[in-house]
Amino acid sequence: MNDSKDDDTHLRETCVHSETVYQGRFLEMRRDEIKLPDGGQAFREYVIHPGAVMVIAILPDGRLVMERQYRYPVRLTMIEFPAGKLDAGEGGLACAQRELLEETGYRAARWARAGVMHPVIGYATEVIEIWFADGLTLGDRHLDEGEFLDVFAASQDELEQWMLSGKLTDAKTIVGMMWLRQWRAGQCQLDWVAA
Template identity: 40%
Template sequence: MSRLEEKTIQSHTIFEGRVIRVELDEVGLPNGKTSTRELVRHPGAVSVLAVTEKGKIVLVRQYRKPLEKEILELPAGKLEPGENPAECALRELEEETGYRAEALRHLVSFYTSPGFADELLHLYEAQGVSEGTFQPDEDEFVERVELTLEEAFERMESGEICDAKTVTALYILQGREQSTR
């Protein structure tokens, strides 16, 4: 046991939806006291950094209800139970943007908000990008947007690009470009 570990005393599911489950846990703290933790359980997700032959980053504009606004972000999606993350990434890229990839390269996996959620996001880079068929899910309304890296950073500064997966991918891409100069 880690000297910082919080031991679960009891756990109650307080909400179960299509995407998340919310639990309220009572935990024993390292100092012997107890506290509660609100936890969001998520099946995990993927995101894809795709750059066209013309050097444009493929993004989607989507309304995000928790933010009450439209934002630009990388194509992404939730993993289905037992689904291979790379297969999910290929599917999401085509569904949301109409682009296909010949292959994927795993860039990084990270927890999106480990203070309260266990969502693990797998970020991939698409290789051999070509146009396919645009087929968003029935309840998903997205517009494809293609930007240069410079334009994407301008959109980050304006707040239009503001989610962690997209910001992370843009900095990875910028670092790669700077190291090849």
């Protein structure tokens, strides 16, 4: 057993050879031959993802801006916080502002970055930045071509009940609810910045 919890050298895998097996419009599938910590060899298949943001947008009455969107891979309409992928060279805040406006029509006066999450560590490089937004004003939304979603408002209590009943199963939204609960309970601080 390793005594230092920060020393992970005994766990690391090393790439011996890497190949792209699929290149799509924004996702890439790779297959790597790796050397295991014990010297053995194995293969790892994974998706390269550009990264994304998720926005916990708080309305003046405390309710949250939510979306309903059909997600083809799971063949379900999901309840989610607004979210979207980073464009090339785009920072997290810029992406959060763009996605909130495009998908919901809302602009926010204040923003705070809560943290990051790695939603699918076993098979993808995706990292999602978690942003809070408040001081919302509504304007026109500008959905991407081929994007269809409903925007609605829900209370924290409603969302928590939907999580417990299985109506809300989106992992990033559930993680966002954890951040929201911690912040509203005064157990974490957010550094707000003006837009």
